[in-house]
Amino acid sequence: MAKLHSKLIWVILIALLVFVGYLYWIPSQKTDIRRDAAxxxxxxxxxxxxxxIRSVNSLGTGISNNSIQLISPTSDFVTELNIREGKAIKKDEVIARLHDVEERARVTELEGILEDQKRQLDRLKNLATTQATAQSMLDEQQTRVNTTLAQLDIAKAQLAEMTIRAPFDGYLGLRQVSVGAYITNGTVITTLDDLNTLRVAFSVAEHYLADISVGMPLTVTNAAYGNISFNGKVSAIDTRLDPITRTVTVHGALPNDDLRLRPGMLLHVKLELDNRxxxxxxxxxxxxxxxxxxxxxxxxxxxxxxxxxxxxxxxxxxxxxxxxxxxxxxxxxxxxxxxxxxxxxxxxxx
Structure with missing residues (x-):
């Protein structure tokens, strides 16, 4: 019985020691946790x-640097066409001629009349130095010469209208008429576009107006060329804002010697406002x-x-x-x- 009590005492002592150790172990663990949590x-x-780099993005439309429709200034038959569709043409090259026989004849006729009237005028000038009565005849003859000169200028202008020339270097569009066709005043013959420089027109919110100036760099991309960027500069800023959208129209100029960009293209514009x-x-x-x-x-x-x-x-x-x-x-x-x-x-x- 004494041995049983002795064993029980030892068990109780061991349990107390374990409990005291546990009480010391828990705070140290919490301290470690707090230390780790810090x-x-x-x-x-x-x-x-x-x-x-600050920039603004916008959608723009490609437009020709110069673009016109070549139309007939008068009515007559087409006698000559020099339209190479899509090909380059230089300024003042002949694009088309109309039937101009009557106009040429009229110019020749007036040139002959003018020459004769000038000879008569010279004779009267010699007489006027010796005869006072010849002065009135001299004045009348001078009037005839002046009138004929005016008629000749009109005839030459009418003759010039029979020949349609390129007003600037560019590329011809599709032919709209044929040789031998009778065309009337205002008939479109073809188009002419200066494509070596392409302009892009896009709108920018008025919030950015103070940051935009002519000469600022911009880049454009187009779906046809993927991620290829085309570099250009701001060429003009409209003097007015749209009162509805509160945006200003900006034009950019893009070198286009390879003619990859065309008028009418939808262009994604990135305008660089600041780079420092x-x-x-x-x-x-x-x-x-x-x-x-x-x-x-x-x-x-x-x-x-x-x-x-x-x-x-x-x-x-x-x-x-x-x-x-x-x-x-x-x-x-x-x-x-x-x-x-x-x-x-x-x-x-x-």
Whole structure:
């Protein structure tokens, strides 16, 4: 019986020792957990200086630098056509001629009359030096000469209308008439487009008006050429805004020597408003508080400090830093919600 009591006492002592050990072990585990919890896993990035490009996107339409319809200025038969569809033509080259026999005859007739009248005028001028009565005849003859000159100018203009010439260098469109056809005043013969420079017309919201100026760079893309970009510059800005859409029409000029761009194309325009070097961080690093912006800056001991920053321009995903940070400083960009000043961080991810 004494042995049984002795064993029971030892069991009770061992149980007490285990219980006391457990009481000491639990607080140490909680301390370790709290210590581990104080280290927050975050992603960080460094402040860097790089180009800050602000741009605006719009849809535009391609238009020729110069574009006209060549029409007949009078009515008559077509006697000559020099239309090579889609081919280049130089300024003043003959595109078409109309039947001009009557006009040529009229010019020849008036040139002969004018020559005879000038001879008579010269004789009267000699007489006028010796005979006073010849002065009135001289005046009448001078009037005849002037009248004939005017008629000759009209006849030459009518003759010139019978020949249609290219008013500028360009590319001919499709032929609309044939040789021998009788055409009337206003009939379209073909089209002429200057394609070596293509203009693009697009609209920009009035919000950007103060940022736009002639000469600014722009790029365009078109579905026909995938991701290939065509570079150009702003050539003109309309003096008026659309009162309904509150947009301003802008024209850009694009070199097009290879003729890949054509009038009427739908073009995706990217207008570069600003391109300069600026100190930037990811927008995700910002912590807005009331009217101010803060970031968590990482120190040498991996502890973070909340720092107020002054921001400038923004582009998608990035913000310019004007003050509060230096180039090369490390800031937290992900995991901000768990942070406060003095917390130790553990970098994860990129």
């Amino acid at each position: 280290v927050v896993a975050v992603s960080t990035a460094k402040v860097e200086t790089k180009p800050m 070097q600026a100190m930037q961080i990811s927008e995700k690093a910002l912590v807005p508080q009331q009217q101010k912006q803060f970031v968590y800056k990482v120190g040498a001991d991996n502890k973070v400090t909340q720092v107020e920053v002054k921001t400038g321009q923004r582009v998608p995903g990035w913000v310019e830093i004007l003050s509060g940070l230096e180039e090369g400083d490390e800031v937290v960009v992900e995991g901000i919600q768990k942070l406060r000043s003095g917390v130790t961080i553990n970098r994860v991810g990129g």
